[in-house]
Amino acid sequence: MDSAWDELTLAFSRTSMFPFFDIAHYLVSVMALKHQPGAEAVALRNPLSSWFTAMLHCFGGGILSCVLLAEPPLRFLANHTNILLASSIWYITFFCPCDLVCQGYSFLPVQLLAAGMKEVTRTWKIVGGVTHASSYYKNGWIVMIAVGWARGAGGTIVTNFEQLVKGSWKPETEEWLKLSYPAKVTLLGSVIFTFQHTKYLSISKHNLMFFYTIFLVTTKITMMLTKTSVSPFASFEDILGRMLFGRQQQFSTCGKKNEIKSSFNGTGSSTSKPTIDASDKVKKKHTKKTE
Known part of the structure; x- marks a missing residue:
């Protein structure tokens, strides 16, 4: 029984995020951008600006983690496959005839599926950020927590900077001040995975990834079904x-x-x-x- 459970969780931890889970992440991020006031007008008037904003929404966590580790912030552009995939999602979301993508996304089962798959990618990003930071600072657990947190929930902070550049930034929407539920749950996950990585938490990584992902998906779907924004x-x-x-x-x-x-x-x-x-x-x- 234990061996079967270990095989299940190990297979789950080795699941590739490309392409289906990445598509869900890009779709949810771009749809959140489109629902912002004036986003469609910007896309029609200046498509390049809209595309760049969409890329910040899709890859903001990776950009912020690179900044924290003094790496090139535009390194995400080197992954041509993901850039083309995210750009395709942006294009069909904003310029699809008859707005078919938004109409299909308006169905609740589609939103639940996409949001659940996006939460799965959050776990992989946190683990990737903690592991990447440990290659620079083996005993710097605070750095691991910060980078894992930034990669998992740093997109909102990067997009706030983009709004500041455009002149539409509002102080009351600053993520560091209000700390939304995704930021809180990502911080919690970054702390847990850092303790596991530094051997302070006696649990295997694949088991922890499985339990944490189940918690994320269940909580997100429950919040969407009950239409509540109150944090658990x-x-x-x-x-x-x-x-x-x-x-x-x-x-x-x-x-x-x-x-x-x-x-x-x-x-x-x-x-x-x-x-x-x-x-x-x-x-x-x-x-x-x-x-």
Whole structure:
């Protein structure tokens, strides 16, 4: 039984992402670009700019990981097959007659299949980033985490830079500030695979890849079916935030309450003094009259 399970997970870890899983990744990325306001007008007015933006959406994680490792950021252009494949997906998405690609993508089963296959590629990108960083820094586990995180979810950061160049960047959409669910789950995966790679986690890589991918696909499909954007880590983040950062808030609220009490006592004492002085004056006047 164990040998059959190992063979299954090992075969899964050796699955090639080209071409079907890569097609799903490019399709989801380009469709996300097309749904942005004004993207279709840009494609008609300036196809080269639209194509370059689509390539950033498709290969942004690889570009950012190259920048972190001081490698040529345009190295992704050397893979001619993937560039042609992504360019084909971009072309038929924006310029297909009768918009047939978007109409086919509008069906929910197609979206679920494409999104699930894209999450599979996320696992492969994280593992590739951690392994690639370890070839430069064997004991630099922080570097491995950063590069794995960048390769798995760095596309949004690169596209934010592209929006900054075009003048359409908004600070509230910055990925580093809001940390969307893909960024969080990719960071978690990068930490786990880094610990496994550095022998701090006693589990085989193919088993870990299988379990992590199942978690990604199941969570993504569940979020799409329920139409919710709430992160599955929301409750854990709330508990952890209260444990680590809630104590200081409690102290600050207690300090404010003490200040209010002290100010209230101070005003009470100051108001009591004039009443005492007034009563003394009344007594003095009364004694003078009696005299």
